[in-house]
Amino acid sequence: MTLLIFGFRNNAGVMFCPYQQTEDGIEMQFATNHLGHFLLTKLLLDKMKQTAKDTGIEGRIINLSSIAHVYTYEEGIRFDNINDEDGYSDKKAYGQSKLANILHTNELSRRLQAEGVNITANSVHPGVIMTPLMRHSSLLMNFLKMFTFFAWKNIPQGAATTCYVALHPSLKGVTGKYFRDCNECQPSTHASNELLGRKLWDFSNKMINSLSKA
Structure with a gap:
């Protein structure tokens, strides 16, 4: 079976960093890990919708x-x-x-489904991977790794769930889900809260709109 797809992945950028703000005055982790992804998705979405419509590709x-x-x-x-x-x-x-990532995904999926667009949106937990992302807590992470070494993944293993959700034919049309270890999982109560997701969507839109006018 041949499955033609196109798309993109939003990845995290900072983790456990001391309090700081971006040049725009936004808390660093929220801005980098969520708001930047929200804005990028918004900027690319019309082109994705048109491509899906013109080509029939998911x-x-x-x-x-x-x-x-x-x-x-x-x-x-x-x-x-x-x-x-x-x-x-x-x-x-x-x-x-990271909660914002799931809420954004779920609300985006709901909106795409309401429009009848041939685009899916899903979120993943790649696993615990020792990368420079943990540079702000390297001592803590190295200490924890001594006792949980069996649970840590190398980079190819960490990429597996992302590749699965991006490419596997069985996930055609599957949207608004959260995956871990190449399996669909139930996220937290907060992450499943539709009202919280809609509130975050409106909140994020207001933030990026205010920045564009600044």
Whole structure:
């Protein structure tokens, strides 16, 4: 069976970094891991829709999330103080950004389905991989690796789930799902909250629109 697809992957950029803001004044992990992906997707989406319509080929969008999405702030997303240093936790802020990846994916999928567009959107947890992404917590990660070495993946193993979701014929038309170890999994309660996803979508749109006017 030959499956023709096209698409792109949004990957994380920073993890567990000390509190800092981007040049635009946005908390670094939220801006890098979610908002940048949200904006890139928005900029490419019309072209993807047109390509899917003109060619009949399925488009696939993949957001790299993490199992860390379960460890976030109590409210899930700190909409009222997203950029505040007060109460900032490097671990929870990372979890917040990874939760945002799943919420973004699910809401995007819902909108694409409502339009009847031949594009799917899914999120994945690639696994625990020792890469420079963990440079802000290298001592902690090396310590944990001593006791959990069997659970760590090399880079090809870490890429497996992403490649599976991007390329496997059995996932044709499958959208709005969260995958781990090449299997569909149930994300956290926050990640499954449709209202939270719609709120994040509107919140993210307002943020990027305000930046474009600045």
